[in-house]
Structure formats: C-alpha cells, structure tokens
Amino acid sequence: MNGEKHIISILVSNKPGVLSRVSGVFGRLGYNIKSLCVAETADPEISRITLVSRANFDFTEKTKKQLDKLVDVIEVTELMSSESIERELVLIGINMDEEQKPEITRAIDMFGCSIIFMKSNYCILEVVGDKDKTETVINYLKPLGIKEINRTGIIAL
Amino acid sequence: MEKTGAEILLQTLEEEGVEIIFGYPGANTLPVNDGLLTNPIRHYLMRHEQAAAHAADGYARVTGKVGVCLSTSGPGATNLVTGIATAFMDSTPLIALTGQVPTSFLGSDAFQETDVIGITMPITKHSFLVRNEKDMRSTIKQAFELAKSGRPGPVLVDLPKDVLAAKCRDREERDIRPPMKQNNGIKKDHEQLEKIAMALNRAERPVIIIGGGVKLGNACIEMTELVEKGQIPFVSTMMGIGSVHTSNGYNLGFIGTHGFEAANRITHQSDFILAAGTRFSDRSTSDVDEFAPLATIAQIDIDPTSIGKNIKTDIPLIGEIREILTNLLPLVKKKSRTAWLNRIHTEKQNLEREIPFNGCGQPGRFIGMVQEAMPEATTAVTDVGLNQIWTVRSWKTRIPRGLVTSGGLGTMGFSLPAAIGAKTGTPDREVVAFAGDGGFYMNIQELATINYYKIPVKIVVFNNGHLGMLRQMQDLFYGSRFSNIELGNGVDMVAVARGFGISADRISVEKPEAGIEQMSKTDGPYLLEVMVDPEDYVFPIIPPGRSNMEMIYGKPE
Ligand SMILES: Cc1ncc(C[n+]2csc(CCOP(=O)(O)OP(=O)(O)O)c2C)c(N)n1
Numbered sequence: 001m002n003g004e005k006h007i008i009s010i011l012v013s014n015k016p017g018v019l020s021r022v023s024g025v026f027g028r029l030g031y032n033i034k035s036l037c038v039a040e041t042a043d044p045e046i047s048r049i050t051l052v053s054r055a056n057f058d059f060t061e062k063t064k065k066q067l068d069k070l071v072d073v074i075e076v077t078e079l080m081s082s083e084s085i086e087r088e089l090v091l092i093g094i095n096m097d098e099e100q101k102p103e104i105t106r107a108i109d110m111f112g113c114s115i116i117f118m119k120s121n122y123c124i125l126e127v128v129g130d131k132d133k134t135e136t137v138i139n140y141l142k143p144l145g146i147k148e149i150n151r152t153g154i155i156a157l
Numbered sequence: 158m159e160k161t162g163a164e165i166l167l168q169t170l171e172e173e174g175v176e177i178i179f180g181y182p183g184a185n186t187l188p189v190n191d192g193l194l195t196n197p198i199r200h201y202l203m204r205h206e207q208a209a210a211h212a213a214d215g216y217a218r219v220t221g222k223v224g225v226c227l228s229t230s231g232p233g234a235t236n237l238v239t240g241i242a243t244a245f246m247d248s249t250p251l252i253a254l255t256g257q258v259p260t261s262f263l264g265s266d267a268f269q270e271t272d273v274i275g276i277t278m279p280i281t282k283h284s285f286l287v288r289n290e291k292d293m294r295s296t297i298k299q300a301f302e303l304a305k306s307g308r309p310g311p312v313l314v315d316l317p318k319d320v321l322a323a324k325c326r327d328r329e330e331r332d333i334r335p336p337m338k339q340n341n342g343i344k345k346d347h348e349q350l351e352k353i354a355m356a357l358n359r360a361e362r363p364v365i366i367i368g369g370g371v372k373l374g375n376a377c378i379e380m381t382e383l384v385e386k387g388q389i390p391f392v393s394t395m396m397g398i399g400s401v402h403t404s405n406g407y408n409l410g411f412i413g414t415h416g417f418e419a420a421n422r423i424t425h426q427s428d429f430i431l432a433a434g435t436r437f438s439d440r441s442t443s444d445v446d447e448f449a450p451l452a453t454i455a456q457i458d459i460d461p462t463s464i465g466k467n468i469k470t471d472i473p474l475i476g477e478i479r480e481i482l483t484n485l486l487p488l489v490k491k492k493s494r495t496a497w498l499n500r501i502h503t504e505k506q507n508l509e510r511e512i513p514f515n516g517c518g519q520p521g522r523f524i525g526m527v528q529e530a531m532p533e534a535t536t537a538v539t540d541v542g543l544n545q546i547w548t549v550r551s552w553k554t555r556i557p558r559g560l561v562t563s564g565g566l567g568t569m570g571f572s573l574p575a576a577i578g579a580k581t582g583t584p585d586r587e588v589v590a591f592a593g594d595g596g597f598y599m600n601i602q603e604l605a606t607i608n609y610y611k612i613p614v615k616i617v618v619f620n621n622g623h624l625g626m627l628r629q630m631q632d633l634f635y636g637s638r639f640s641n642i643e644l645g646n647g648v649d650m651v652a653v654a655r656g657f658g659i660s661a662d663r664i665s666v667e668k669p670e671a672g673i674e675q676m677s678k679t680d681g682p683y684l685l686e687v688m689v690d691p692e693d694y695v696f697p698i699i700p701p702g703r704s705n706m707e708m709i710y711g712k713p714e
Binding site: 017020021024028061062065066068069070071 | 274278279282283286303460461462465
C-alpha cells in the first residue's frame with residue numbers, strides 16, 4: 001500500500017481482547033498494519049500499542065476517531081518523526097564463509113551492531129536504530145546472504 | 158447478604174429501570190430464569206432469539222428507554238446477531254445478555270460455546286465478558302451507561318453460567334471501571350457555532366437535513382423552534398421522519414432513493430445545508446458527488462466518526478445536538494427569503510398534483526385509510542421492501558416516536574417482533590405492523606407469541622406473491638427478467654393466522670373499507686391480508702448509481 005508512513009501510539013487498558021478490538025478498526029477501514037508492538041507501561045493497568053501503517057492523508061483522522069470510540073482506548077496520538085524518537089531492534093541471521101567474514105566484520109564496526117550468536121559459519125547480528133539505520137544495514141548485508149530476519153517493529157516516544 | 162450472580166444481575170437491571178426482558182432460555186441462562194420467578198421484571202418468551210432482539214429494539218424505539226434481550230449461549234447467541242446489527246445501524250440503545258458456558262470451559266469448543274463477543278465486535282458499541290460475580294453490578298451499570306450515552310447503540314454482556322450461579326456477599330462486590338479517557342472528542346466550540354449561525358443567516362437558499370440523531374438526542378423541540386424562528390425549510394432522512402411537527406409548510410419530506418422529489422430537488426438547489434444527526438448514508442445522498450453541489454455544508458453530530466464519513470463538511474461541530482441547537486437559536490436571525498420559499502411552494506404543489514398517493518398507488522391510499530380509522534395515538538411499524546416505502550411515504554407522523562422502521566440495515570422480518578416490543582412498551586397506543594409477504598414469513602412464528610400473551614397488535618400483510626421491491630428492480634433495471642423472486646399465492650394466510658389463534662380476514666387493496674373497519678374495532682390482535690397487484694411499485698425512484706436529481710417515474714423505455 002502506498003502513502004505516507006504513520007506511527008500511532010495508543011494507550012489501552014491492559015486486558016484480554018483489547019488488541020483485537022484495536023486491530024479490528026484497521027482491518028475494517030482497510031489499512032494494513034506494517035508493524036505492531038504491545039507492552040505494559042509503567043502503570044501495569046495500561047499498555048501501549050505502537051503501530052506503523054502506510055496510508056493516505058485522512059488515515060489519522062479516520063482511525064483516531066474510530067479508536068477513540070473504543071471503551072478500552074485511553075489515548076491515541078500520532079507520533080511525528082520530527083517530534084519523537086523511534087527505535088527498532090532487528091535480529092539478522094547470516095551464513096558466512098571465510099571470504100565474507102571481513103565484509104561482515106566491517107559492517108559490524110561501521111554500523112555499531114553486535115554479534116549475539118556465533119557458530120562455525122553462521123551468526124546472528126543485533127541492530128538497534130531508527131528506520132533509516134536498520135534499512136541501511138539490511139540493504140548492506142543482503143548481498144552477503146541473509147538467511148533470516150526478525151524485527152520488533154518500531155517503538156517510539 | 159449473599160446473592161448469586163444472576164440475582165445481582167436482575168437487581169441491577171431493576172435499578173436501571175428495566176421492566177421487560179424479551180428472551181429465550183437455554184441451559185446456560187437457567188440461573189437467570191430461576192431468578193426471574195421472584196423478580197418483578199417481566200420476561201416475554203419469544204419464539205426465536207432474533208425476534209427477542211427486534212422486540213427489545215422496538216421497545217426501545219418507542220419508549221426511549223434501553224431495550225433488553227436475553228439468549229442462551231451458542232445458537233441462542235448467534236440467533237441474536239441480526240437483531241443486534243439492526244439496532245447498531247439505527248443507534249438503538251440495547252443490552253443483549255447472552256448466557257455462556259462456565260468459565261472453566263471457555264475456549265474448549267464446549268457444547269453450545271461460541272465466541273459471541275468476537276462475532277458481534279463490529280456491531281456493538283462494546284461488549285463485556287463477566288468473569289466474576291463480584292464484577293456483575295459494575296459491569297451491568299457500565300453497559301447501560303454505554304448503551305445510552307453519546308450515540309446510543311447495542312452493548313453485549315456475556316454471562317458464563319458459573320458466574321451466574323456463584324454466590325457473593327454485598328461487600329465483596331467491586332467496581333471495575335476502565336481508566337478514564339483523556340477526552341471524549343467533545344469540546345465546546347463557540348467559534349464553530351458562530352460560523353454556522355453566520356452561514357445560516359447569510360444563506361439565500363438554506364435547508365436543514367434532520368437525521369435520526371435529532372430524535373435520539375431529544376432535540377425535536379429545539380429543532381422545531383429553529384425551523385420556525387428562522388423560517389427554514391427542512392427535509393429529513395428516513396430515520397429523521399416525524400422529528401419536527403409544524404404546520405407552516407416548510408416540511409418537504411424525506412430525501413434519498415425512495416424520498417420525495419421536492420425534498421431531493423430543493424436540497425439539490427440549496428446554498429447552505431445544516432445537517433443534524435445524520436451520517437449522509439448512501440440511501441439519502443444517492444451519488445454523493447452530485448449531492449447538493451452548490452451548498453456549504455454544516456454538520457452537527459454527537460459521534461465524531463459520523464462527521465465527514467461520507468461527505469466533505471465545511472463546518473463540522475461535534476456535540477449534543479440539543480445543546481448545540483439551544484446555543485444556536487439566539488444567534489439565528491429571521492430573514493425573509495421570499496423567492497426561495499415561493500420556489501419551494503411551487504415545486505411542492507406541482508409534484509403533489511402529479512403523483513397521486515405520494516407515488517404509492519393503491520397501497521398508499523390504503524395506508525392513509527388505515528391511519529384515519531385508527532386512533533391518533535397509533536404507532537406504525539414497517540417491515541422492509543415496497544411495504545416500507547409505502548408506509549413511510551404515506552403514514553403521517555402525528556405523535557412522537559410513532560414510526561418504527563429498520564432504516565440502516567433494512568432487515569426483513571423486523572416488523573412483527575418490533576411491533577410486539579412497541580406494544581408492550583407503550584400499551585396505551587395502538588400498534589400496526591405493515592409487512593410484505595416475504596418479510597412476514599421471516600418471523601411468522603411470532604404470531605404464537607402474540608397469541609400466548611394476547612398482545613393486541615394489528616398486522617397488515619401486503620400479499621403480492623412476490624418479493625415486490627426486487628421485482629420492481631428486475632422489472633426496471635434488468636429488462637423484466639424475473640428471477641428468484643416469486644413467492645406464489647398458495648398460502649392461505651387467513652387460515653394460518655387463525656391457526657395461531659388470531660382473527661384475520663382477506664381483502665383486496667381496492668376495496669378495503671370493511672376489512673379496515675373490522676380491524677380497527679377488534680380489541681385483540683388482528684391480521685389483515687391485503688391482496689396487492691405485483692406491479693404496484695413505488696415511484697419515483699432513483700436508479701442505482703444515479704443522483705438525487707435523476708428520479709424516474711416508470712419503466713425506462
Ligand atoms: C433479511 C433480508 N433478506 C433480504 C433482503 C433483501 N430485500 C430487500 S426488499 C426485499 C423484498 C421484500 O419482499 P416482501 O417482504 O414481500 O415485501 P414487498 O417488497 O413485496 O413489499 C428483499 C428480499 C433484506 N432486506 N433483508
């Protein structure tokens with residue numbers, strides 16, 4: 001789906017079934033969720049859902065109004081890139097033969113990632129950063145044979 | 158004192174002013190049914206759960222109170238779904254109580270377990286699963302608050318059997334309110350209000366569109382004052398019919414696909430629209446790009462999601478309609494708009510001359526005669542199809558909440574059970590249900606309920622042997638290729654009604670006098686089968702995809 005990236009932060013009651021109500025709003029309005037992260041806040045009765053979606057201009061208004069109507073939603077805010085800090089953690093599993101080792105080591109130095117697992121010719125890298133950084137690292141490593149990737153999705157404040 | 162969850166439930170319902178529940182029991186509601194033996198709340202045993210939901214809906218629509226229905230888990234709960242959706246689309250305050258398997262069985266595909274909360278999520282305002290009897294009272298109170306507040310609607314409460322049966326001491330009960338919302342989207346916005354007043358005062362050709370929200374928001378009096386003070390012509394949506402009573406001739410009827418031509422034409426020509434309590438559904442606007450192209454649109458609604466949902470609004474204002482109108486009234490100036498009012502007067506007169514019986518032919522004439530034969534305090538309940546359009550176009554709303562119709566969902570089978578709800582809610586009024594043969598068959602089992610409780614509703618079934626409205630569409634837009642719409646005339650409805658213990662008669666729509674007289678003087682329930690020509694359609698009508706200005710008066714050549 002094209003359109004701009006939106007990061008929405010939603011404070012909700014920390015109860016069963018709440019996430020399906022929230023995600024239901026996006027589904028019914030026809031918006032795809034690109035990434036989603038849910039965790040308790042400092043107050044254990046309240047969770048924060050951080051959600052990234054790509055959509056056209058009236059996205060925020062439409063979804064915000066619908067989300068505000070949900071009883072379990074306490075607050076909805078769109079986080080603007082200019083006014084918030086975003087981070088994502090990515091785990092990248094790579095097959096590496098002898099030839100590639102120097103390149104990978106260079107990437108680790110250059111981007112400040114760390115190796116968190118290593119076995120003869122396979123390692124897992126951890127990358128933390130904003131979208132630009134994680135994308136750059138992934139693009140750099142792609143030609144070297146990424147075997148698997150898992151990402152937390154963006155969180156932001 | 159120790160009480161069971163079911164006893165707390167019933168006590169809380171009583172505290173909320175509930176007098177009647179429409180329901181159907183099952184193993185998982187038995188603690189409630191047992192409690193009802195010693196509680197003053199009356200339970201009407203319907204013959205189908207869908208009917209229980211429609212009856213509660215009809216009850217709520219005529220009383221303005223919250224309607225309550227009760228079903229068991231599994232098939233009982235799924236049978237409620239159409240009724241809940243009907244209430245949701247027309248913003249009826251409704252509490253649906255569903256029995257559920259005991260908590261220890263939840264999620265195990267136990268006998269008669271369905272995830273009714275999951276199934277009804279998109280058609281309820283909210284739903285609760287009561288996991289502990291200690292939370293029963295506060296959950297039920299919240300459910301009522303939610304059903305009534307803001308834009309009203311259905312709330313479902315799922316009640317596991319063990320929670321209903323468990324005992325609990327008064328002091329163990331707890332309050333489980335959710336964390337407070339930061340804001341409810343409503344802020345007092347005086348600037349917007351002044352903008353609306355200015356635009357309205359400046360307008361040369363203003364029109365007010367009255368939606369169902371005006372009635373729901375108890376703003377009929379304020380709206381009448383506005384119309385009269387500003388001398389502003391008004392139209393309504395189908396749900397807004399009967400909100401304003403005034404004899405000054407500014408009422409143009411309802412707009413849309415099956416609306417009045419004058420209403421559609423005048424709305425189209427307007428330069429300013431004040432829309433109150435309407436979402437501009439496609440049934441009202443037809444082709445939305447062609448809707449009122451010259452008008453500045455101001456929209457007021459309690460529900461932020463209704464604003465700008467289907468149409469771009471120039472001056473939106475969120476809030477209680479009644480409060481907004483009260484504040485708007487002193488700002489509105491009386492203005493003489495002679496040219497505009499003259500144009501309206503001429504259009505109205507011309508059209509009324511051209512289309513006898515409001516375009517409803519013999520059935521329209523018949524409905525008018527029924528209304529004259531019945532007391533003024535009579536509520537009309539419609540089904541869906543041609544019969545609905547005939548009724549809403551022909552019935553003159555003379556009493557508040559006197560017309561009940563499924564506008565948003567268009568649910569066939571609504572009229573019979575909704576009439577039961579309407580009659581039990583307002584026993585001092587007469588209630589007439591108007592249905593087509595198709596819709597009548599859909600909840601025909603409720604004749605048994607009417608007989609058992611001796612509910613004195615009058616039932617008019619227009620028998621054209623067809624799904625009439627679809628026959629009209631196939632005739633007009635599919636080159637008269639009739640397919641899958643014939644019901645036939647093999648059923649003797651009078652015998653059927655009598656079999657259910659209800660007096661009945663058959664008449665032709667052309668010669669209805671004797672039948673109408675018999676119906677109006679019968680004390681108990683009465684069914685009138687009215688034979689109608691399958692080619693009695695409604696005109697004018699707007700073909701699919703066209704604008705409100707493209708009404709047609711007959712078969713396209
Ligand atoms: C439950 C349901 N199923 C299908 C429809 C689609 N539908 C709309 S009008 C209509 C025909 C109704 O026929 P009948 O009840 O005989 O009334 P008439 O139009 O003849 O007055 C149908 C099938 C509907 N509105 N509701």
